[in-house]
Amino acid sequence: MDKTMDKTAVLDLPEALSRADGDQDLLLTLAGLFLQESPKEAAAARAALGRQDRAGLAAAAHKLKGSVMTICAPRLFESAKRLEELGRRGEFAEASPVYADVETHLAEVHAALRELIARGFPV
Amino acid sequence: MKLETLERDTLHAPRPEAPVTTILLVEDEPVTRVSMAARLTRLGYRVLEAENGRVGLDVARRERPDLLIVDWMMPEMDGPTFCEAVRRDPLLKSSQILLMTAHDKPAQIAEGLVRGADDFLSKSASKQEITARVLAGLRTSRLVRVLETTGDELKSSMLQLQNKQAETEADLQTAARFVQSLLPPQGSPVHGIALAWEYQPSLALGGDLFGVMAIDEDHLGLYILDASGHGVAAALRSASLMTFLRGENILQLLGSYDPEKVLSEANRRFPLSADGEYFTLWVGQLHLPTGSLTYASAGHPGALISSVQSSSRWLTRSSFPLGFDPSAQFTNDRLSLKPADRLFLLSDGIYEVPSPDGELWGRERFQGMIDAGKQTSLSATIASCFSAARGWQQAQHFPDDAAVVGIELTGGPDGTLNG
Numbered sequence: 001m002d003k004t005m006d007k008t009a010v011l012d013l014p015e016a017l018s019r020a021d022g023d024q025d026l027l028l029t030l031a032g033l034f035l036q037e038s039p040k041e042a043a044a045a046r047a048a049l050g051r052q053d054r055a056g057l058a059a060a061a062h063k064l065k066g067s068v069m070t071i072c073a074p075r076l077f078e079s080a081k082r083l084e085e086l087g088r089r090g091e092f093a094e095a096s097p098v099y100a101d102v103e104t105h106l107a108e109v110h111a112a113l114r115e116l117i118a119r120g121f122p123v
Numbered sequence: 124m125k126l127e128t129l130e131r132d133t134l135h136a137p138r139p140e141a142p143v144t145t146i147l148l149v150e151d152e153p154v155t156r157v158s159m160a161a162r163l164t165r166l167g168y169r170v171l172e173a174e175n176g177r178v179g180l181d182v183a184r185r186e187r188p189d190l191l192i193v194d195w196m197m198p199e200m201d202g203p204t205f206c207e208a209v210r211r212d213p214l215l216k217s218s219q220i221l222l223m224t225a226h227d228k229p230a231q232i233a234e235g236l237v238r239g240a241d242d243f244l245s246k247s248a249s250k251q252e253i254t255a256r257v258l259a260g261l262r263t264s265r266l267v268r269v270l271e272t273t274g275d276e277l278k279s280s281m282l283q284l285q286n287k288q289a290e291t292e293a294d295l296q297t298a299a300r301f302v303q304s305l306l307p308p309q310g311s312p313v314h315g316i317a318l319a320w321e322y323q324p325s326l327a328l329g330g331d332l333f334g335v336m337a338i339d340e341d342h343l344g345l346y347i348l349d350a351s352g353h354g355v356a357a358a359l360r361s362a363s364l365m366t367f368l369r370g371e372n373i374l375q376l377l378g379s380y381d382p383e384k385v386l387s388e389a390n391r392r393f394p395l396s397a398d399g400e401y402f403t404l405w406v407g408q409l410h411l412p413t414g415s416l417t418y419a420s421a422g423h424p425g426a427l428i429s430s431v432q433s434s435s436r437w438l439t440r441s442s443f444p445l446g447f448d449p450s451a452q453f454t455n456d457r458l459s460l461k462p463a464d465r466l467f468l469l470s471d472g473i474y475e476v477p478s479p480d481g482e483l484w485g486r487e488r489f490q491g492m493i494d495a496g497k498q499t500s501l502s503a504t505i506a507s508c509f510s511a512a513r514g515w516q517q518a519q520h521f522p523d524d525a526a527v528v529g530i531e532l533t534g535g536p537d538g539t540l541n542g
Contacts, residue, residue, distance in 0.1 A: 019158065021250065033154050062196050066225055067154035069246055087151050 009074050010105075011112045013121070016072035024121055027071075031113040034071050038064060042106055045083065049092060049099055050086065057087030064102070071113070076105035143478045144261060147188040149179035149205065150223065151197040155246065157470060159192070159223075166254065176200025177291040180208055183215055187267075190260045192244060195235070206239030217271060221256060294357070298530045299328050302358060305365055307335045309502075311533075313343055313411065316439040319502035320528040321509050323521055330357030331470040331524035336370045338408065344370055344380040345407040345418075347468040347528060351444075352400045364393055366404055376421075382406040384420035386445070386453035390421060394446040402445045405468060414460040414532060417492065419453045425469040427493060428458065435493050462534035467493060472523035473508060476516040482517040501529045 020027040041064040048056030061084035069078045079101040087097040146168045150156040153174075160170045171186055173179035175192070177200050183191060191209065195202035202222050209215045222240035224231065225247070232243055241263065244256050303322075312318050312335050322329065330350035338344045346368050350357040366372070367389065370380065377384045385406045395401050405426050407418035418426065422444030429435035438458070443451050460466065474489040492511050496504030505527045513519060 001139045019250070021162055021165060023161065023165075026158070030154050030158055037153050059196065059198070061182055062225065063152050066152040066194075068245060069225065070158045 010076075010108045011116075012072040012074055013116070016070075017121075019070065019072060028117055030071055031117055034067055035110055035113055038067060038106060038110075041067070042103060045087075045099060045102070047096055048087070052090075052092050054090040055085055057092075058084050061087055061102075064106075068109075071109070073105070073109040073112075076102065076109050079105050132276055136467060139524055143167075143169045144190075145171060145186060145188040146190045146192060146257070146261075147171045147173065147183055147186065148192050149173045149176060149197070149202075150192075150194040151175055152194070153196050155194075158223050162250070162253070163192075163257070166257070173522075175423040176202070176205035176208070180207060180212075180215075180498075183209065183218065184212070187214070188218075189264045191218050192257070193218045193220055193222055193240075195222055195231075203235055203240070206235070212307040217267045218426075219260045219267070221260050263423065295328055296325075298355075298358070299324070302328060302332065302362060305362070306333065313337045315533055316343060317411075317501055317533050318529070318530040319500075319531075320526065321502075322524075322526045324356055324510070324524045325472065325521055328355055328358035329524040329526075330354075330361045331472060331526045332361045332365050333468055333526060333528045334365065334368055335528065335530065338370050338374065338380045341532075342380060343409040343411060344373070345409065345466075345468065345530065346385075346405060347403045347423065347470065347526065348402050349423060349425075349470050349524075350400065350402050354521075357400070360393075360396070360400065360402070364389065364404070367392065368406075380406075380408045380456070382408055383455045385452045386419050386421045390445050390451055390453070391449060394449065401447065404445055405438050407466075407468075409460070409530075414462075415465075416458045416460050416466070417455050418458070419455050421451075421453060424471060425467075427467040427469070427490065428460075429465040429467065429493050429497065430461065431463045431497065435490055437490075460532050462532050464532050465493075465497075465504075466530045467505075468526075468528040468530075470524055470526040472521055472525040473512055473527050474507065475523065476521060476525075478515050479517055484512055488515075501531045505529050 001059055017027055018026065020030065041060050044060035045064065046055055046062055061080050063095040065077060068080055079098055083095060083098045083102055086098060146163050148156060148160055148163065148170055150159065151174050156172055160172055163170045171182050171188060173182050175197050179193065193202045193205050206220050206222065209218055209220060219241050219437055220239065221242050221244045222235045223244045223246060233245060242260060244253060306322065307318060309319055318335050320333070330353060331348070333347040334345070336344050348361060348364055350361040368385070373380050373385055377388060386404060389404060392479060393402055403421060403423035405418065405420045405423035407416055407426070409416050416436060420426070420440060420442055422442055424439060426438040427435050428438055438456065440454070442453060474484050474486050476484045489508060492508045493504060496507055508527055509525070512521070512525065
């Protein structure tokens with residue numbers, strides 16, 4: 001992810017639009033797809049955490065991280081990335097609060113995307 | 124830089140009928156897959172999508188895409204395993220693969236390359252970098268395909284060439300059989316004369332030819348010719364001179380087979396060829412009732428007389444080959460042959476054979492074989508010459524045409540030659 005990007009932003013819309021080659025319709029499609037797919041990965045991560053499954057946790061967090069990269073959500077990206085690393089290392093105690101962060105940030109991103117879909121791009 | 128410009132400048136301009144460049148995208152995560160597919164489609168490529176490695180392999184086998192872009196982490200079959208499967212597949216093994224990854228740690232890049240990836244594509248790479256890597260992958264893919272096609276074409280050209288060569292070889296053998304059929308039959312061309320010869324052309328078709336034929340009741344005509352050069356051209360020229368030297372033709376043209384007249388006429392009709400090729404020719408006429416041999420040579424060194432009583436000697440007189448000087452005069456020499464005398468006509472190919480050390484067998488050694496063979500049959504003497512020459516060069520085939528023709532006056536029951 002762009003190192004200059006503000007890591008505290010919920011959604012970096014200009015960057016996301018640039019990654020979609022300026023195609024607003026495409027970005028809306030990707031947003032809809034993200035709203036549909038990301039809860040599955042979050043659920044998979046939670047389940048893996050519950051059964052202390054290192055590989056399962058890392059894979060779910062990794063997949064979430066990949067989609068987050070595409071829609072450019074910096075805060076969620078950082079927490080998903082951290083969750084993937086902790087999963088890979090099997091540090092489940094530390095992973096639990098990070099998973100909570102992922103859920104919080106995911107909810108923020110979902111809200112922002114729903115607003116984008118409802119109201120369209122800011123002029 | 125505009126992408127269209129980059130593509131046009133970097134790749135061969137596609138022909139109008141050329142199929143659309145196809146890229147297979149194997150990625151399990153739908154947001155990234157849709158985003159990347161949209162970008163590639165916008166660049167003008169046909170994009171096939173697969174959500175895991177197993178499906179990707181099936182699509183790749185079916186569609187033979189120009190480039191494979193494959194995610195590293197996938198369920199079912201991950202990216203590196205997919206690369207290995209491609210490299211093992213005879214149909215796909217030369218495919219270009221970009222392995223897509225969210226991280227770019229050197230150890231992982233090394234592992235991906237070892238397991239069959241051609242290049243890496245970071246998911247966080249800029250649009251320009253992604254485009255450049257895709258173009259580079261496609262460029263390599265096209266080169267590989269050109270190489271494969273060229274390889275196939277080479278194979279098929281080689282096959283065609285081999286077939287062509289077999290045809291040519293068969294043609295040459297047919298032509299060689301024809302030329303052999305022009306040579307005189309072994310045995311006794313006329314009463315009182317024995318004829319034996321051995322002939323081994325250096326190629327299928329020889330340029331050294333000879334003739335022994337009855338001209339009329341009293342005369343036997345003889346010749347041996349040597350065309351400069353080798354191969355089909357020399358053989359064709361020789362066959363044409365041979366046709367000219369046929370008895371009926373010479374009688375019609377000149378009224379007799381008088382050697383100096385034959386040589387003068389041949390000299391006029393067979394000038395130096397455009398590329399400097401020429402003939403040497405020895406012609407003789409034997410008067411059968413008396414054994415009187417009239418002969419003349421146009422640069423041909425190859426006639427040897429062998430008598431029972433004395434050592435053999437060469438019948439030579441320095442002269443031009445045919446075609447060098449249109450006004451050249453050729454002079455007859457005469458010699459009286461007695462019963463049991465042998466006359467040998469030969470091409471220099473029989474004695475100009477080098478030993479493995481490079482020393483030529485030479486005329487003297489050939490002559491020695493002839494002298495040593497007086498007590499053996501004519502054909503056995505000739506055979507021993509060939510065998511000695513082969514032994515000298517320690518090879519079966521001669522570097523030049525090798526011919527030895529032997530005539531022996533066997534005499535009639537009443538002691539005359541034409542009894």
